[in-house]
Amino acid sequence: MADAGSLINWSLLALDPPGWGGVLLGGLWQSVQIAIGGYALGLALGTGGAMGKLYGGPVTKDLLEVYTTLVRAVPELVLILILYYAGTDVLNRLSSAAGWGPVDISGLAAGIFVIGVVQGAYSTEVIRGAIKAVPAGQIEAARAYGMSPLQIMRRITLPAMLPHAIPGLSNLWLIATKDTALLAVVGFSELTLVTRQAAGSTKAYLLFFCAAGALYLMITLVSNVLIGFIERHYRRGMPETVR
Numbered sequence: 001m002a003d004a005g006s007l008i009n010w011s012l013l014a015l016d017p018p019g020w021g022g023v024l025l026g027g028l029w030q031s032v033q034i035a036i037g038g039y040a041l042g043l044a045l046g047t048g049g050a051m052g053k054l055y056g057g058p059v060t061k062d063l064l065e066v067y068t069t070l071v072r073a074v075p076e077l078v079l080i081l082i083l084y085y086a087g088t089d090v091l092n093r094l095s096s097a098a099g100w101g102p103v104d105i106s107g108l109a110a111g112i113f114v115i116g117v118v119q120g121a122y123s124t125e126v127i128r129g130a131i132k133a134v135p136a137g138q139i140e141a142a143r144a145y146g147m148s149p150l151q152i153m154r155r156i157t158l159p160a161m162l163p164h165a166i167p168g169l170s171n172l173w174l175i176a177t178k179d180t181a182l183l184a185v186v187g188f189s190e191l192t193l194v195t196r197q198a199a200g201s202t203k204a205y206l207l208f209f210c211a212a213g214a215l216y217l218m219i220t221l222v223s224n225v226l227i228g229f230i231e232r233h234y235r236r237g238m239p240e241t242v243r
Contacts, residue, residue: 008207012202012207012208027189033108034112038111042119070121071117084186115180130165139152
């Protein structure tokens with residue numbers, strides 16, 4: 001009886017045609033680019049959103065509350081479809097109204113924007129909660145020493161809130177790497193879409209989807225190592241938590 005290995009055509013994973021390994025790695029690179037760009041954009045939006053929720057005026061707080069509530073309430077797949085198609089249509093209409101003609105939007109830029117908007121809502125709440133975890137006495141002491149708001153943020157708030165924010169932000173990074181797979185529904189050539197194409201062309205569904213799963217796992221394992229290093233760095237001098 002033939003073993004399982006003999007039933008799998010491993011040559012299909014070769015980097016050069018007719019193998020699809022190079023295509024899968026290309027899709028992986030696209031996924032990583034979208035995840036990094038979307039996460040960075042989401043972190044920027046989250047930082048601004050957290051500051052607005054904590055220190056902004058009533059209108060700013062209300063608008064941010066609507067943003068975070070809507071994004072967290074609507075399924076991410078639906079949000080991606082809305083932002084990708086409706087957002088592109090609105091941008092082209094505005095461009096046409098201004099007399100500039102249709103805008104050719106890069107799929108990579110669109111993917112980063114969509115993931116960033118989704119990530120921004122969750123980052124807002126993570127960062128807001130981390131800032132509120134900073135003891136008020138530290139802020140009051142900094143004010144008593146005559147520090148400006150910018151100095152307080154740079155010297156007190158940011159270093160004190162990072163140990164509280166890193167676990168939540170690290171989870172959001174891992175979510176961002178998985179959310180890139182949702183962009184397959186809009187035809188962007190990330191890892192999931194090229195895996196479907198390879199599996200459909202060769203009918204080796206088990207081989208290619210297991211390979212894609214292994215690549216996603218690799219991203220997670222490497223990320224966990226880096227996250228662990230960052231967390232240990234920013235938790236220096238803090239009491240160890242019970243696991």
